[in-house]
Amino acid sequence: MRRRNSDGRRDKKSESYYSDHKFWRKVGRVAKKAGQSVIYAALLLYYTLQKEDVPKKVKVTIIGALGYFILPTDLIPDFALGLGFTDDLGALGIALVQVSMYIDDEIKAKAKNRLGEWFKGDIDTKEVDNKLL
Secondary structure: OOEOHHHHOOOHHHHHHHHHHHHHHHOOOOOOOOHHHHHHHHHHHHHHHOOOOOHHHHHHHHHHHHHHHHOOOOOOOOOOOOOOHHHHHHHHHHHHHHHHHHHHHHHHHHHHHHHOOOOOOOOOHHHHHHOOO
8 A cells, every 4th residue: 555645645755765775864863862662663664674575565555654754854843842753653653553464573573673772771662562463
């Protein structure tokens, strides 16, 4: 399923904005500010995208969500205190629910391991993991 704007048209901007380089640059820049839930959700989608057995239409959904996350301008600017990543988590969460059947324990382990690079010590992924059930 392709991402759509509020008027129902395809969200080509977020689909075309994604690249691995832009993803890692954004994650590295905003990890602490965005918080564990946002970064963990993004990492789960990223690692799911890397799997060869994931169908193309599922990958398009992931690319749309990650593209939205990467966009420098979105519905709620990332610099808005306390709210900046709310819309990003919403977009990532919707995509996670749609692709959850492809997220296995290996992907979760990779995402948690990488999450530990930014959030030393107490990693809590329950909020996102509970949405995958």
